[in-house]
Amino acid sequence: MWRKLSNSEFSRNVSSQILGTGIAQALPVLAMPLLTRLFTEEDFALYTSFFAVASIFAVAVGGKYQLAIVLPKSEENAQKVFTLSIYLTLAYALAIAVVLPLFHRFFPENLRSVLYYVPLYVLFFGGWSAYINASIRHKTFTTNAIAKVLQSIGYIIAAIGLGLSKVLAFGLVIAKITGTMVSWVFLSRKSPISFKPIPLRTLKEMAKTYIDYPKYGIWPSFLSTISLQALVLILTKFYTLDDLGHYGLTFMVLSAPLTLIGNSYKDVFFQKMASLMNDQRYKEAIVFFERSAIVLFVVGIPICLVLYFFGEPLFAFVFGEKWERSGTFASILALAFVARLVISPLSSTFNATNTLRIASKWQLLYFVTTFITLLYSAMIMKLAVESLFFVYVIHEIVLYGFYFIIQYRTVKTYSKT
Incomplete structure (x- = not known):
């Protein structure tokens, strides 16, 4: 076999x-x-x-x-x-x-x-x-x-x-x-x-x-x-080139594992979930969903911990002393990175269950709240860039947490039938 x-x-x-x-x-x-x-x-x-x-x-x-x-x-x-x-x-x-x-x-x-x-x-x-x-x-x-x-x-x-x-x-x-x-x-x-x-x-x-x-x-x-580019657009408009440049390196480094691990797992997850749903094996689907979330969480946590505790010295050592601030940004954004790494691949649930309308509603909500949050923080509150990132992380955790609940409930609905 x-x-x-x-x-x-x-x-x-x-x-x-x-x-x-x-x-x-x-x-x-x-x-x-x-x-x-x-x-x-x-x-x-x-x-x-x-x-x-x-x-x-x-x-x-x-x-x-x-x-x-x-x-x-x-x-x-x-x-x-x-x-x-x-x-x-x-x-x-x-x-x-x-x-x-x-x-x-x-x-x-x-x-x-x-x-x-x-x-x-x-x-x-x-x-x-x-x-x-x-x-x-x-x-x-x-x-x-x-x-x-x-x-x-x-x-x-x-x-x-x-x-x-x-x-x-x-x-x-x-x-x-x-x-x-x-x-x-x-x-x-x-x-x-x-x-x-x-x-x-x-x-x-x-x-x-x-x-x-x-x-x-x-x-x-x-x-x-x-x-996805909202943070870059806000930094471009309201913050300095130095802030944007250091964030640019942070974004490039974090995007690599996010793209490789997230996209690779998403394709495999979609195929398996679609197969289970088509065969009406709904209880197995919910177990598979739960295990997938755990696997992605286990993969993401070590990366998060390394970035959170060693972001500054790691970036300074690998990329040069002048890029230590990018490591600071990475340590702040680490939790948002894990949230996206774990939850984004599971969004194929909506494709497998043919409930894309639910996903589109969340996407609209995410778009609106992202820009409202960032614009209010930058224009009205005039937060320093590090404080802006903390607000952004909170927004990501809340919105992606809500996204995960919707995904889980969607699969759970079928598993009860």
Whole structure:
């Protein structure tokens, strides 16, 4: 049985995905001690602001049609959806290039120049995303894994080169775009689907067939992304570049295990929970939910304790003395990190039970309360940045605790039947 499982196509695909994602996440973290010595706090602040804004705009790239490339039965229709996604990405990036400068006045003056790179990143990210989904359609998961690793390698090499030479401003930003471009070029050469100009009138049918992707996919993703970047946006607007730069390093370091552990477990959890619910094994589902929460908690607690008690000396030793303050931020945010690590992967419960409306209501609540809390703390109370983080942690624990209760009750409802 083990031999059959380990040799199965599904197992090989999952292994390559996890391995590729793990390496891609690990490489930038391993390179960080060098990058923190090549770049200043201001460089990290500019990169953090850029990536927050770019991530928000990237939500609507391709009209979300790239996610539908996997679905058509015929290759002809898949090609049309792919082309539609590329067309929309080009138009969207151009629209951002025209419109975004009109809103530069809402950003601090020293951050405005870096925003001109946002349309370029969105353009490459949109193409990259389309090719990734084309690869998923044809089950070339190893290609995807290599592409993600190349993205990290491209970023690291470009960042080190620009950090040493100092020939260009915004080195970390340009490095991020370079890594995405390198990965995009690799995928475009390996992809079984290539870009071919197709008249727009022939794409209308596919646009209508998969209209639910832009119709119902963009807004929830936008709320989720902007909520995750809320702290960066508030720091950008109301606090110093030094505060933002130190938080930028903290965010990069904490995001790596959160992405790797959380996303990897979420996929496995979703498959198992969906299977149990489909088979109406509801009592087993609640036991599986409880055990999953315990496992994630056990994984997260040691990381939390290390950050809480040794954040400052650890960051100073690994990244350099000037980054000790980032360790202070990490020790404050450690509890919020654990809350998100434990509870976010379990959100697949709503997919498995087809109760996404409940999740969307929480997402709206989280979005509203996050911005109200942070804006009140920064604008009205004018809290110091460390105090702002303490308030943010309390908000995260309360909101994610409420999210966990909703998840648990959702599964419990089925287990009583």
